[in-house]
Each structure stands twice: as structure tokens, then as C-alpha cells.
Amino acid sequence: MNFKDLNIITPILKAVNNAGYTKATEIQYQTIPHILNGSDVIGCAQTGTGKTASFAIPILQLLDKKPVEKKAIRTLILTPTRELAIQISENFEIYGTYLTLKHLAIFGGVPQGKQIAALNKGVDILIATPGRLLDLMAQGVIKLTQIEILVLDEADRMLDMGFVNDVKKILTKVPVKRQTLFFSATMPAEIRKFSQTILSNPKEINVTPVSSTAQTIKQSVYFVEKAEKLDLLIHILKDQTINRSLVFARTKHGADKLVKKLLKSGIHAAAIHGNKSQNARQKALDDFKSSKIRVLIATDIAARGIDIDELPHVINYELPNVPETYVHRIGRTGRAGYEGVAVSFCDTDEKKDLKNIQKLIGFNMPIVQQSI
Known part of the structure; x- marks a missing residue:
């Protein structure tokens, strides 16, 4: 399916086309319509299947459709590593080229000064690793009371890396009424059980990872x-x-x-x-x-x-x-x-x-x- 068939608004479609993408991957064409409709989603998909765009594109569209007067963090994306946070931020940069929405990636291992300065200027979409997010929340720099969309990306890796308690602490600070998107490369019993505690009547999408190379x-x-x-x-x-x-x-x-x-x-x-x-x-x-x-x-x-x-x-x-x-x-x-x-x-x-x-x-x- 082509991106133009997914009811994507013109500024995002233009950015997608400029980046050279025309056809949506399986995870994208299955997921984007559900997210645009406001549904919670649980997606089982490997990195490399186009998963990030499957939530980045509809999030940008939903936030753009409902502008707010006062800047506040309206979307929170939790991801386990600095590398993934940067990669997700790059996706938002590409697809949000023609929109006024601001995004920021925060993670540990670097001084927090620049991240705090950027937060103080106002951010619509925050991409964060759990540890740095909790640090800045404890300092009163970040409040999550206006969150409309919550994304847990690479949930299995997040829990494997011991972030489960951090994630649970963060979940107590976001509004109960929200849209939640949960992505994981694998779906063992404990991950599924955890997903059920944070999702409301989710649409479930499973995408088989690509594994073969052409004989040519x-x-x-x-x-x-x-x-x-x-x-x-x-x-x-x-x-x-x-x-x-x-x-x-x-x-x-x-x-x-x-x-x-x-x-x-x-x-x-x-x-x-x-x-x-x-x-x-x-x-x-x-x-x-x-x-x-x-x-x-x-x-x-x-x-x-x-x-x-x-x-x-x-x-x-x-x-x-x-x-x-x-x-x-x-x-x-x-x-x-x-x-x-x-x-x-x-x-x-x-x-x-x-x-x-x-x-x-x-x-x-x-x-x-x-x-x-």
C-alpha cells in the first residue's frame, strides 16, 4: 500500500515523499490507521521493519490536528537505549519537517544542561530512556500531566535490561486517560501480561521479521x-x-x-x-x-x-x-x-x-x- 492511501496529511506526506518513501511496510499500513483512529495498539515487530515510522507518522498527525496554546509534553516515547532514542528522534525530524511540532531525545551518559535548556523552551514530543527521565522528573524539570499518547518501544529489551520498576514509576505519573502504543520484538508471557496492565482494548498487530536474502x-x-x-x-x-x-x-x-x-x-x-x-x-x-x-x-x-x-x-x-x-x-x-x-x-x-x-x-x- 502507498503512503498516500493511508489518509496522511499533506505536510507529512510531502516529507515522506522527500525522504524517498512511497510504499508503506507491513507494520506501517497495518498500524497507522488504528493509531489515527485513537486506538491503543500492541505491535510485535522487529527493528528494521519500519516500526518507528508506524508510530511517528500518526503521532505527528494527531498532535498537529489538535494544537494547544501552551507548550507541554503531549507524547512520551520510552525506549531502552541512547542509540534507539537518537534513531527515533531522527525519524521525527524527517517526518515532521513541515510541521511546527518540537521533539527532543533525552538519555543518560551525557551532561543534562543542554537537555534541560531544550525542555525549558517547550517540547511536544519527548523521547526518553527511563533513567534520565526519572532523574529530570525528580528535579522538577519534567511533568507528564499533559500526556495524550504514550509509546513503549522495544518493550522486551526495556524489561530485559531491568527497567521494569522505572517504567512502572513513570506510568504512575502519566494520565490514565491516554492512547498507549506498545511495541516489542518478542511477546513472551510476562511481556504480554505487562502490556495488558497498561493498554485498553488494544488492536494487536504481528509482523514476521525479514530473514532471507535474495539469491541474486x-x-x-x-x-x-x-x-x-x-x-x-x-x-x-x-x-x-x-x-x-x-x-x-x-x-x-x-x-x-x-x-x-x-x-x-x-x-x-x-x-x-x-x-x-x-x-x-x-x-x-x-x-x-x-x-x-x-x-x-x-x-x-x-x-x-x-x-x-x-x-x-x-x-x-x-x-x-x-x-x-x-x-x-x-x-x-x-x-x-x-x-x-x-x-x-x-x-x-x-x-x-x-x-x-x-x-x-x-x-x-x-x-x-x-x-x-
């Missing part, structure tokens, strides 16, 4: 230490028979750093990620599609909008720590009957990630002996 993709792995990855990348990209290569980095900063190093080596490249303006992202994508540049460095969230039928080559400069993300990454090549090549770099710290990926896809990738 030739996959391989290099065992290479982190310090040697750049030399190996340059060596591979010097092969002029590779007319275009999409390279995945884990972070926006890492993607920009890689572009600078490749340019110094005479390889024209551009980066595409959430911190780039829409014009810069579109120019990089257009230049890549027209082969003005041979190499595009992307983060996972930005790469979701890349849809090129004849993309021959994907390189995982850094392996993702979510196995399903690997399947989505290399699925950019080997489309429409064309053959593709997917190369992965694996350093010592990533061996566990590789093991999880190979378990998901059901086979061990051939190992390439490097010779630079």
Missing part, C-alpha cells in the same frame, strides 16, 4: 581490523569496474569522516544522513543515481529512501548490530532480476554481530582473504 546477491565477508578498514575500502573502490557502490556506516559522523578520507584518496563520494538538509540529501542521491559520483556513504535511516533497480554493489563498512538491518541493507542490490554484490567488513568487536546475521540468513558467508 553474491555475499562475502572480510575479517579486517578496524584500523585497516579504510585501506581495504579504498582498495576495493579503486576497481573501476564497480560503477556504483553504496557503503553503510553506523553513524552520521562516521559517514562524513569516511567521505573526507575517500576524497583525499581521489575517490569522489557523498554522504546521506539525517543531519543533511533535504536539498543536500536529494543532490547526493541524484548524483549517485546518474553516476556523477560512484560512492554513496549512508546511515541506515537515510538509506531507507534509496531505491535503485540497478545498484550493483553494497559494502557494510561497519556491521549493523541488528541482524534484520543487514538484510535490509543488502536488499538495495540484486533487485528486479539483476545480480548484486554485498561485501561486509568484520573486525574483532563485530564477530558476535556477524554470527547473529549468519544465524538469521541461514548460512555462513564465504570469507575473502584480503590482499592489499
